[in-house]
Amino acid sequence: MSVENAPVVDVDEAAIPVEKKMYYRFESNDKKEFRVSELAIQQSETLNRLVEAMGYTSEDVENKPAIAIENIDGKTLKLVFQWCEHHKGEAIPVDDGSVPKIVEIPEFDAKLMDIDNGLLFKLIWAADYLNIVQLLNVSCKKVANMAQGKTPAQLRRVYLLPSDEEDEAAKRAAQEAQDPRAREVEEEFEERKRQGGNSFF
Amino acid sequence: MIRFLFCLPFFKSGSETGDQEMVIKKFIRKNVKKGTSIEEVDKKICEKFGDGSIEYRELDYWYHQFYNGKKGLKDKRNPCDRTSLELLDLPNEMIHSIVSYLPIPDKFNLQLVSNRLGSLAAMNFDALTVNIDENSMTFFNPRKRSEETVMPINLGYNQLKMLLSCPELKLEFLSIEADNASIANGRALRNIQKLLKSIYHQLRAEHFCSFGFLKDQLSLLPYFNPEVLRGITAFEFDPPEPFLETIQELVKMEQWRQLKVLLFKFQYKNPFVFYPIEYFTQFEVLGLGDVIRSIDDSPEIFAWIRELIMTSPNIEKIHAGFDMSLREICETLDPAIEIQWDVGHDGLAFWNTPKSKFVIGKNTAEDLHGLTIVKENGKHWKGYRAYVR
Structure with a gap:
């Protein structure tokens, strides 16, 4: 995607101080490009450190390739940058481990996170990877809110949670697929255990 | 470690599913339009089409597609996009x-x-x-x-x-x-x-x-x-x-x-x-x-x-x-305790023992009667400010 065609994510020009008016270009793992203000990037500790280390000038930003974020797809990254632009300039909460941690979900965030679970989990993962503290807080709270009041059966259905038995069976199947002898070895081990042996070897 | 799941069939039933898929999607769309919650839609689908007629993940996907303004029923995801992150994939x-x-x-x-x-x-x-x-x-x-x-x-x-x-x-x-x-x-x-x-x-x-x-x-x-x-x-x-x-x-x-x-x-x-x-x-x-x-x-x-x-x-x-x-x-x-200052219950005093020096002051600002005797610079020492009101 060319620089000219890269989508600009919800930028409120008036809110950006003059000296911070630099836009970085990022590329998702599916080659979608985003232009994000320097101020918005500050919400992400990871990206902020990265751009500081790169020391790009305005010209570099335009002339050099977009900074690749290889672990995050375009759909997720778009949400991340929308969030960062909306919350740019806001203080980053410091997690001092104090209890209780009170997190309110602002209206904008609630609307942004009206997405399917798959995408919501990708957003959580991205917020953690990019170290965006407040986005991680609100997205985790959102999932917790959705889980509240649900029975174990409902939780299993909504979050595709296997029971312990299903989990064990899946693990065994995966092991067998990887190493067909694994089952044999395991059975032999179990047999020896039954016979009272203390050690397999 | 992130574990992407292999693509699962969208709907559980067999070959007649094409029609049923469409019917269920339309049903979801109609209910989203009416403002029905996803939990309620899930319940209604189970009642109308039977348990297991749709994977929750699919219901969730289509519900939010319609909720966010999409109207089309055609699935535009390519099979690779159908890999999805689940709760247990998170660290x-x-x-x-x-x-x-x-x-x-x-x-x-x-x-x-x-x-x-x-x-x-x-x-x-x-x-x-x-x-x-x-x-x-x-x-x-x-x-x-x-x-x-x-x-x-x-x-x-x-x-x-x-x-x-x-x-x-x-x-x-x-x-x-x-x-x-x-x-x-x-x-x-x-x-x-x-x-x-x-x-x-x-x-x-x-x-x-x-x-x-x-x-x-x-x-x-x-x-x-x-x-x-x-x-x-x-x-x-x-x-x-x-x-x-x-x-x-x-x-x-x-x-x-x-x-x-x-x-x-x-x-x-x-x-x-x-x-x-x-x-x-x-x-x-x-x-x-x-x-x-x-x-x-x-x-x-x-x-x-x-x-x-x-x-x-x-x-x-x-x-x-x-x-x-x-x-x-x-x-x-x-009587050997040195009182630095005192006003009623409040104050600060020092108690020198043969081995250590203890500070006497308030337990907490809220606790009117609470008094603390704490070893200066010891394990539980919080600085002078902590013991005065």
Whole structure:
């Protein structure tokens, strides 16, 4: 995607101080490009450190390739940058481990996170990877809110949670697929255990 | 580690599914338009098309597609896009963070879902108070008092057992209380003993508070891991107890010998002050809960504190309740105490002992009667500012 065609994510020009008016270009793992203000990037500790280390000038930003974020797809990254632009300039909460941690979900965030679970989990993962503290807080709270009041059966259905038995069976199947002898070895081990042996070897 | 799932068929049924898929999608779209919640749509689909007619993940996807303004029924995802991240694909730290926002009943529920989630939920309990009543049990986190859960007594015991059985559980604070000290010699105490006995491992709790007699600890402490337990709180009520006999038994226990913090609330005229100070020299922190209103109330307690401060090699901090002026307390404790300043209950004083220097000041700004005697620059020292109001 060319620089000219890269989508600009919800930028409120008036809110950006003059000296911070630099836009970085990022590329998702599916080659979608985003232009994000320097101020918005500050919400992400990871990206902020990265751009500081790169020391790009305005010209570099335009002339050099977009900074690749290889672990995050375009759909997720778009949400991340929308969030960062909306919350740019806001203080980053410091997690001092104090209890209780009170997190309110602002209206904008609630609307942004009206997405399917798959995408919501990708957003959580991205917020953690990019170290965006407040986005991680609100997205985790959102999932917790959705889980509240649900029975174990409902939780299993909504979050595709296997029971312990299903989990064990899946693990065994995966092991067998990887190493067909694994089952044999395991059975032999179990047999020896039954016979009272203390050690397999 | 992220584990992407292989593509699953969208809808569970067989070849006639094409039509049914469309019908269900239209049904979802119609309900989204009406403002129906996803839970309600799920329920309606189960009623109308049968259980398992749609994977929840698909319902979730289409619901949010329509919710966010898409109208088309054509699935534009390519098969690779259908790989999706699920809750259990997230690392434990993130699931832990999610669980931390759940109220207590939902955390209990997670223990019924799977071992992994149960363990993560258990790890989320850092502090727990259990209040046992005649017919009900109340659970709350003393650090988040608003989050209180009341349940019938039998269910409460089951939930408590399930939680305490989790080997990953490590509590900074556990309090098991029963109204009017009924835990002592009562049904609640017997039930708790039975419950703790049925658990295959020793509880990992740093501080255990039992609203009962000190002698209750004789039957409860064996169930605690002595390597973790650092402090206990005992609340004494009216009937006097054979204190000396109790403490002589307690000192035989590894759990007791490892204790560094002892907080007790019992009548200050209790004869404990007449027993050898050696029983208390293992403690770094001692808390005396009841308020002493005058010197005549208990002259022994002043002598007891003085002896402890002068002779114990371990004592770092004593906090006690005094409804007396700081000057009066200090002059009674030891005339050698240097009072830097004082106004009524407030003030700051220094107590030089042969081995250390102690600072005398407020326990907390909110605690009008609370007085702290703390070793300067010791383990529990928080700086001068912490002890003045």
